[in-house]
Amino acid sequence: MSEPPGAVTLAEVPAADTPSEKLTAQRVQPLRRPGRWIATAVVLVLVAQFVHGLVSNPFYQWDRFGYWFLRPVILDGLLITLEVTAYSAVLGLLGGILLALARLSKSPVLRAVSWTYVWALRSIPLIVVLLFLYNFSALYQTLSVGVPFGPAFFTFDESRLATDMVIAVVGLSLNEAAYAAEVVRGGILSVDQGQHEAAAALGLPKGYQFRRIVFPQALRSIVPNYVNQLIGLVKSTSLVFYVSLLDLFGTAQTMGATYPGDIVSLLLVVTVWYLILTSLVSVVQFYVERYYARGATRSLPPTPLQQLRTGLADLRARIRREAAV
Amino acid sequence: MTAETLKADVPAEVVPAAVEVHDVHKWYGAHRVLDGVSLTVRPGEVTVILGPSGSGKSTLLRVINHLEKPEIGHVSVNGEPIGVRRHGGRLREVSERTILSQRSRIGFVFQNFNLFPHLTVLDNVAAAPVATGRLTKPQAQDLARELLGRVGLADKAGAYPRQLSGGQQQRVAIARALALRPGVILFDEPTSALDPELVGEVLAVIKDLATSGTTLVIVTHEVGFAREVADKVVFLDGGRIVEQGPPHEVLDKPRHERTRDFLSKVL
Numbered sequence: 075m076s077e078p079p080g081a082v083t084l085a086e087v088p089a090a091d092t093p094s095e096k097l098t099a100q101r102v103q104p105l106r107r108p109g110r111w112i113a114t115a116v117v118l119v120l121v122a123q124f125v126h127g128l129v130s131n132p133f134y135q136w137d138r139f140g141y142w143f144l145r146p147v148i149l150d151g152l153l154i155t156l157e158v159t160a161y162s163a164v165l166g167l168l169g170g171i172l173l174a175l176a177r178l179s180k181s182p183v184l185r186a187v188s189w190t191y192v193w194a195l196r197s198i199p200l201i202v203v204l205l206f207l208y209n210f211s212a213l214y215q216t217l218s219v220g221v222p223f224g225p226a227f228f229t230f231d232e233s234r235l236a237t238d239m240v241i242a243v244v245g246l247s248l249n250e251a252a253y254a255a256e257v258v259r260g261g262i263l264s265v266d267q268g269q270h271e272a273a274a275a276l277g278l279p280k281g282y283q284f285r286r287i288v289f290p291q292a293l294r295s296i297v298p299n300y301v302n303q304l305i306g307l308v309k310s311t312s313l314v315f316y317v318s319l320l321d322l323f324g325t326a327q328t329m330g331a332t333y334p335g336d337i338v339s340l341l342l343v344v345t346v347w348y349l350i351l352t353s354l355v356s357v358v359q360f361y362v363e364r365y366y367a368r369g370a371t372r373s374l375p376p377t378p379l380q381q382l383r384t385g386l387a388d389l390r391a392r393i394r395r396e397a398a399v
Numbered sequence: 400m401t402a403e404t405l406k407a408d409v410p411a412e413v414v415p416a417a418v419e420v421h422d423v424h425k426w427y428g429a430h431r432v433l434d435g436v437s438l439t440v441r442p443g444e445v446t447v448i449l450g451p452s453g454s455g456k457s458t459l460l461r462v463i464n465h466l467e468k469p470e471i472g473h474v475s476v477n478g479e480p481i482g483v484r485r486h487g488g489r490l491r492e493v494s495e496r497t498i499l500s501q502r503s504r505i506g507f508v509f510q511n512f513n514l515f516p517h518l519t520v521l522d523n524v525a526a527a528p529v530a531t532g533r534l535t536k537p538q539a540q541d542l543a544r545e546l547l548g549r550v551g552l553a554d555k556a557g558a559y560p561r562q563l564s565g566g567q568q569q570r571v572a573i574a575r576a577l578a579l580r581p582g583v584i585l586f587d588e589p590t591s592a593l594d595p596e597l598v599g600e601v602l603a604v605i606k607d608l609a610t611s612g613t614t615l616v617i618v619t620h621e622v623g624f625a626r627e628v629a630d631k632v633v634f635l636d637g638g639r640i641v642e643q644g645p646p647h648e649v650l651d652k653p654r655h656e657r658t659r660d661f662l663s664k665v666l
Contacts (some may be wrong), residue, residue, distance in 0.1 A: 277503025
């Protein structure tokens with residue numbers, strides 16, 4: 075209350091809630107917003123120019139784009155991209171969950187190891203990790219599982235184990251796990267303390283508490299963040315070209331070297347494929363998020379189709395109302 | 400009068416006490432929350448714990464099911480020490496698994512319900528008996544339906560907790576606690592988070608449990624309710640039991656100045 079003492083008291087205020095008869099029946103005129111109209115017009119002109127340039131500039135060679143878009147060699151590359159992404163996404167998430175649990179554990183050793191891993195892998199550029207792994211077989215000819223400084227139980231011949239695909243997936247997963255760890259940890263921390271307490275008070279077994287009570291609720295915040303991460307991953311797979319794995323981007327690069335005239339159309343092919351992949355991930359995200367929203371909101375968010383329907387219904391109602399006045 | 404002499408008033412029983420708190424001390428850092436609390440709750444008895452905020456009521460309740468570990472002393476439920484075992488005259492902490500299995504025999508109802516929001520009402524109630532391996536899923540669901548009927552929510556089995564009112568959620572939480580057929584149920588301010596008009600429906604369910612002979616320990620501010628259902632009222636202040644006894648003594652003829660002071664404020 076900002077009125078100074080001695081300001082008009084309530085009793086002296088003229089009765090404000092008896093509107094004059096004239097005003098009550100009239101419709102309210104919406105405020106005019108000329109600035110918004112001008113901005114809209116400017117943006118539309120810019121968009122039109124951009125589209126016109128895209129279509130009319132011969133430099134893009136849309137016919138060559140059509141030639142390359144569904145070539146088997148490009149589709150093979152696309153398949154490699156999908157494979158690398160899928161493996162790394164799953165392994166990265168699993169690694170991330172383990173790292174997050176270690177980070178949240180009561181053991182200072184586990185916490186320190188997890189923190190150091192995340193710190194190191196987030197600091198090293200992915201391309202460096204990949205090239206390290208690529209040259210790994212030169213550093214260590216064999217990998218063995220056993221007691222440190224003691225006897226080995228299993229020994230792998232690394233040159234046979236480490237195909238280009240394995241190097242790519244391991245490199246991306248190591249990198250992905252570091253980011254996923256933070257996403258998962260944030261998700262677990264976002265679950266209300268009362269949920270942990272209720273699960274403990276009911277005497278639910280530890281594993282059940284995590285799998286059925288805490289993690290499903292954490293997923294609500296993990297899913298959008300991890301999908302963001304996943305979209306980054308889809309594009310990061312283009313780096314596997316440097317460990318001689320021919321993914322979508324790598325194939326386009328190689329083809330471009332053979333057909334220098336088609337470089338721009340090949341880059342357009344790659345761009346459109348990445349756009350399609352990202353869109354697919356976003357669609358999956360919407361439905362996964364909707365699934366995990368059960369119980370969190372009183373009613374589920376509408377699907378795009380439902381939104382369209384209600385939007386059309388609203389429009390119809392508005393037109394009818396306008397017509398009536 | 401000290402808590403020690405009061406304890407001597409309680410006659411020794413041959414049957415083990417439903418809840419026995421033995422000289423419990425609890426600190427949060429340097430702050431002493433419980434300062435030598437001893438309490439006996441006999442089977443079938445309804446005990447109401449009253450006290451100003453910060454007096455240690457909720458902590459005492461949470462010590463009983465070992466959500467909080469006491470630094471000194473221990474609690475027994477139906478003669479079994481909770482969270483500790485005697486080993487050569489000393490108390491040792493037991494494994495997490497053992498504590499969890501002990502907790503599954505003690506019901507706990509929270510102030511903020513803490514229902515699992517991602518599970519339906521039916522699954523909230525049926526989850527624990529299945530997870531602890533006592534019942535098969537269909538058996539647990541039958542039991543859950545029966546218990547939901549008992550708290551008057553048979554028609555809400557398929558709803559999610561957030562679709563219910565606070566009073567309904569708390570009744571589901573009571574059904575969830577009952578599903579483990581606990582020997583004793585602890586209520587931590589079960590009506591404090593509710594709109595005034597919803598308090599009655601929750602108290603009615605608790606009263607129904609009280610008259611059916613279930614052992615209850617209730618932390619509440621509802622003095623009228625305490626008078627109605629309690630066999631024993633315990634008044635806690637500054638982490639100590641100031642006085643305890645039947646409601647007509649503690650509530651109507653309080654012997655201690657602090658009890659009188661508290662009652663004059665809440666009544």
